[in-house]
Amino acid sequence: MKIATWNVNSIRARADRVEAWLQRSDVDVLAIQETKAKDENFPWDMFESNGYEVAHFGLNQWNGVAIASRVGLDDVERTFPGQPHFGKTEETTAAEARAIGATCGGVRIWSLYVPNGRAVNDPHMPYKLEWLKILKDQAAGWVEADPQLNLALMGDFNIAPRDEDVWDIDWFRAQNATHITEPERAAFQAFLDAGFQDLSRPYTEGPGVYTYWDYTQLRFPKKQGMRIDFALGSPALAARVTGAHIDREERKGKGASDHAPVIVELD
């Protein structure tokens, strides 16, 4: 079984590329982020005509997550319990479309689009950190309740956990950039400390291995990227991993997303 995660940066703008990629990648499950669409604009037919069931959570032109599966798609959840809302309270704001879960071929899959902190001192930064903490607490609880649970937390974490996960750590620090700060890295590390494993890194070791390249400044041809997309697995799922890769080819050419798919193979 092959599972994958991919921030597509608009499912409508990327529909043809996503279709072609599904056909050549042969994945069983694809967790998608940044669909940037409401349900009424989602390309349901494209997935179904290629043999995939698909569940989508999209409220407006921002965010949006989906799971496509050809090995079943059950018990769909939109938002995780306690998912923080940006600003004020649940009474005055709605949770953003950043998390969708489903059980596919015996694996509990979550497609996650972690909030962008925007800037070190922006109010979106504490929102991001709280969002990750609640997710980690929830996910740890699911595994504690069922230690054999095959759980995959997949998506765009908007964090580069190690210095080697960005093309020049000194440049990032000089910019006072997000994604590499200590609190963000601690929020990521908390998943590992809770027993989750990074499923792709052992098979895609760096340095110089990335999942995202900014559209500007010729970042892709200059090999100046960031590793910010991950599949984290519960212990039972991690024990099944036989390989992983980052499909850097998909970042090439006109009309590419700025993120590449990350694929994990299970026995």
Place this chain on the structure above:
DNA sequence: ATGGTGGACGATCCA
């Protein structure tokens, strides 16, 4: 002057 790119929306926000 500098987001120099790209997407959605609608004349601006987001990444």
